[in-house]
């Protein structure tokens with residue numbers, strides 16, 4: 051069954067009269083794509099998976115130069131909490147533009163920055179907000195990760211970092227060292243004293259036991275390793291962790307395990323940095339993912355959705371870590387006024403409209419419908435996630451199961467599913483080990499009708515790919531093992 055593309059669900063909003071339409075690409079979309087292929091770096095990523103030229107976008111809908119419309123479950127890699135061009139964001143941007151405020155002003159104080167900081171601090175977990183300091187970083191999550199690591203190295207006088215299997219923290223040196231994915235570190239290993247610890251992952255359990263026992267063993271191993279005088283771990287400057295691994299394949303950490311990490315680090319005076327770059331702003335069904343477990347971290351790294359579609363990244367930390375000298379972590383683009391205005395409006399809207407709760411409810415519905423499909427479609431090995439951060443792990447049902455019953459990954463099938471989704475008007479990206487996890491990151495504003503359409507298109511694409519012989523991927527190149535953010 052091929053579903054119609056361009057139904058009312060997919061409609062992009064008309065361009066309001068009196069306002070200029072977005073510039074149309076010179077030549078047709080195919081010409082633009084040809085020029086991109088010949089001029090841009092071979093490290094380009096999403097552009098390989100989605101050979102489309104978006105010209106307009108509204109809410110969950112992206113319209114290509116060829117007039118086709120797509121439901122966007124990638125949302126700018128989890129950035130667009132309110133979808134594309136939400137009226138609240140546009141209004142904040144127009145108001146700021148009309149006000150004559152400076153658009154770029156380094157790290158000087160502005161009314162917009164003050165307002166953004168108020169909006170952000172209002173949403174932060176209790177016990178953290180009251181003693182929080184904020185540092186505005188270069189406008190990418192990776193720079194805020196660098197800042198957090200450096201802050202804790204300065205505060206503790208130590209160098210090493212504890213990071214987890216499957217972690218993704220960014221592409222700059224320190225963040226890349228903390229990242230788990232080996233493919234993006236090659237050919238040159240990055241410097242950095244990182245001790246890799248096992249992240250709980252019930253389906254492909256690092257201890258080969260699965261379930262809650264895997265998480266228990268991870269905590270026991272972490273604690274014993276840190277206390278072993280011959281364990282090879284010099285007292286570290288920090289532990290950095292994601293409460294739900296995003297690029298690692300939508301793997302949520304159990305709340306109890308996260309509380310154990312907090313206890314273990316607190317008892318050994320190791321600062322705990324929680325990387326909420328992807329999980330923040332309602333995505334996981336709470337404003338901040340740490341709120342599910344109730345832990346209070348020493349630092350939180352925030353980016354993506356906090357800029358309301360525009361680039362913004364900050365590290366927020368407990369004031370007693372603030373041992374930096376002036377200029378200790380500088381950067382030119384730390385005063386993006388428009389991002390602060392859009393970000394403040396987004397944070398307030400998410401809180402006022404209860405969108406985190408909405409993400410929890412819709413996410414649970416999508417996850418349970420996908421889980422129910424596993425008997426019908428045995429290529430679905432696992433369905434998991436939290437809120438609207440959902441992963442569907444694709445496997446080879448004919449393969450040998452491992453000790454926990456996990457079937458071998460099916461990367462080639464996953465590429466065909468992604469291509470099949472695109473053909474059916476659905477943008478989904480892959481992630482996780484071997485790039486076999488279909489990741490759903492729709493905006494928090496997704497309607498029930500749109501959620502149903504996503505499920506129908508995805509189910510149809512998986513069923514079609516599962517019944518088609520291997521080697522028939524259409525339209526897209528495999529990007530297995532490549533880093534994306």
Ligand SMILES: Cc1ncc(COP(=O)(O)O)c(C=O)c1O
Pocket residue numbers: 127189190191192193195218219220221292296297325326327328329353354534535
């Ligand atoms: C958890 C996490 N941390 C850090 C980053 C890096 O952010 P950026 O790509 O903006 O540098 C990402 C990007 O996906 C991420 O998911």
